[in-house]
Amino acid sequence: MKKTIALYPGSFDPITFGHLDILERASRLFDQVIVTVAVNNRKNAVFSGEERVELIRDCIKKESWAKDIQVDQFTGLLVDHAKMVNANTLIRGVRQISDFEYEFRMALTNKRLAPEVDTVFLMPDEHFTFISASIVKEVAHWGGDLSSFVPGIVAEALKEKMKDIE
Numbered sequence: 001m002k003k004t005i006a007l008y009p010g011s012f013d014p015i016t017f018g019h020l021d022i023l024e025r026a027s028r029l030f031d032q033v034i035v036t037v038a039v040n041n042r043k044n045a046v047f048s049g050e051e052r053v054e055l056i057r058d059c060i061k062k063e064s065w066a067k068d069i070q071v072d073q074f075t076g077l078l079v080d081h082a083k084m085v086n087a088n089t090l091i092r093g094v095r096q097i098s099d100f101e102y103e104f105r106m107a108l109t110n111k112r113l114a115p116e117v118d119t120v121f122l123m124p125d126e127h128f129t130f131i132s133a134s135i136v137k138e139v140a141h142w143g144g145d146l147s148s149f150v151p152g153i154v155a156e157a158l159k160e161k162m163k164d165i166e
């Protein structure tokens with residue numbers, strides 16, 4: 001039978017509990033999942049591509065469901081990366097209706113560029129529907145408690161970054 005390889009792309013600046021929830025769901029559905037960090041020099045990311053990859057690896061290394069998950073990074077078109085790693089599916093998390101318009105446009109664009117690659121939308125647990133990397137950075141900026149948004153190692157890394165930025 002054909003192996004299902006899914007690519008879970010995002011900025012992951014930084015990874016949150018919401019992302020991890022989606023990743024765990026994806027790991028149950030596909031033979032192999034590759035988390036891929038989009039490195040786009042036009043976007044001002046707090047963490048470098050390498051730092052984001054390392055944080056994701058650190059967050060999942062002790063999880064039993066994450067044994068077969070790989071983490072990498074890409075620059076350029078997502079569908080080109082999907083083809084390079086032989087992924088037949090793209091995973092995107094949809095938290096609320098307001099996400100859907102952008103996600104729908106992105107999925108249709110990717111489908112036009114690579115009709116053989118499908119996008120699958122997954123919903124996170126309802127506890128995580130309001131969490132986004134931007135909200136997390138806002139809370140970190142003002143020194144708020146990050147423990148319900150991101151794993152401890154991410155919170156620590158964010159605190160260090162905030163010192164550098166200020």
Ligand code: PNS
Binds near residue numbers: 010077078
């Ligand atoms: O976490 P994000 O920022 O919502 O992720 C968006 C991302 C990185 C998946 C998207 O911007 C992307 O795929 N960028 C790569 C460039 C690309 O392929 N664009 C065409 C699809 S619109």
